[in-house]
Amino acid sequence: MMMPILLSALAMTVIVALRYLLTSGGFAWLTTRVRPGYYAKLGSQMHSEIAWSLASTAIYGVPAGIIAWGWQNLGWTQVYSNWNTYPLWYLPVSILLYLLAHDTWFYWTHRWMHAPRPFKIAHAVHHASRPPTAWAAMSFHPIEALTGAVVIPALVFLIPIHVAMLGIVLTIMTIMGVTNHMGWELFPRWLVHSRVGNWLITASHHQLHHERYSCNYGLYFRIWDRICKTDRGLADAYQQ
Template sequence: MFVSVLLAAAAMTAIVALRYLATSAGFAFATRLKRPGLYAGQHAQIWREIGWSLLSAAIYGIPAGLVAWGWQAHGWTRIYTDPRAYPLWWMPLSVLAYLALHDTYFYWTHRAMHWPWAFRKMHAVHHASRPPTAWAAMSFHPWEALSGAVVIPALVFLIPIHVGMLGLVLAIMTMMGVTNHMGWELFPRFIVDGPAGRWLITATHHQRHHREYRCNYGLYFRFWDSLCRTDRGLGNFEDAKRAT
């Protein structure tokens, strides 16, 4: 059993690391094309971000490996493969439920990371990326990475989700993490300044957090920031080119 668990954790660590490298590299290349010179002079920072992120990949991979092993070997989780096991409408609803719960968890743990002692001990690693780049999304201190690594594995024991929808949740998590940190706005103005932008977080919203620290703590949605009056709105659209 121990060997099986170890192999599953190693496999998931490799998957998380490769997903991070592929996604970040893709958006770093897009940055080079769309905003040439944006990351000039940040080579040392980028290598530091990659180093912390690969360590975070191992921390994320271990609980993910335990979940994968428990699901395949014992059926312990509520992940399912038969689309007929639940009504089809549950598939998109389960994605929304996972994103909403993840966003809630992230908002409150992220705010806690900004308490002075927690910031000094942990979260300062992430904010050392000034400005952040496409490589910074997983650049965490190990304790912060551990706090983020447990939420999706915990949810699969509580809320049923099709394996394909779980893959979609992880893809959204990765894409939004990278695009919100890459230093420029991917989405057009009509989305950022329109109705969708009043609910969804993009680089223009998150870059203000990296500039001012005490606002805009959310991950996917602006709900908790709005409710708790920590939403200071969008930075200037062009400011997202350089989140300082």
């Protein structure tokens, strides 16, 4: 039994690594086209971001691979594959539940990471990216990677979700993790400054966190930042 579990953990680690390389690499390439020269002087920083990120892929991949094996072979988790298991209206609701739960966990662990000791030990690795690039999405110290890696594996035991909807959640998590760190705004200004955009986190919002550190801690939504009065709006370059 041990060998299939190990193979599943290894396979998932490879998948997470490839997902990171393809997504971050794709948006880094896009940056060279949209913002020529923007990353020109950040070569050593990007090498460091890639190294830390590839180390993080194992921390994310191993538990995910073990749980994936348990789901397929022993029926672990609340993940289901039959479209009729729950009403169709629940499909988008489950996505929102996962994103809200993940956002809540991220906000509070992220704020904790900014306390002096955990920042010095772990979170400083992520903030060494000045400015962040598309390669910084998973550039974490192992301690910080662990706090992020437990979220989705824990949620699949608690909240029912169709396997396809789980794929959408992971896709949103990956794309927003990368686009929030590109150093420039991918999304159109009309969306960023709209009523909906005022509650979403994009590079315009997260860039300010990397500039000031003590604000804008959220991942997907600005809800907790608004509630806790840590929302400082958008970075200066995106105010208009």
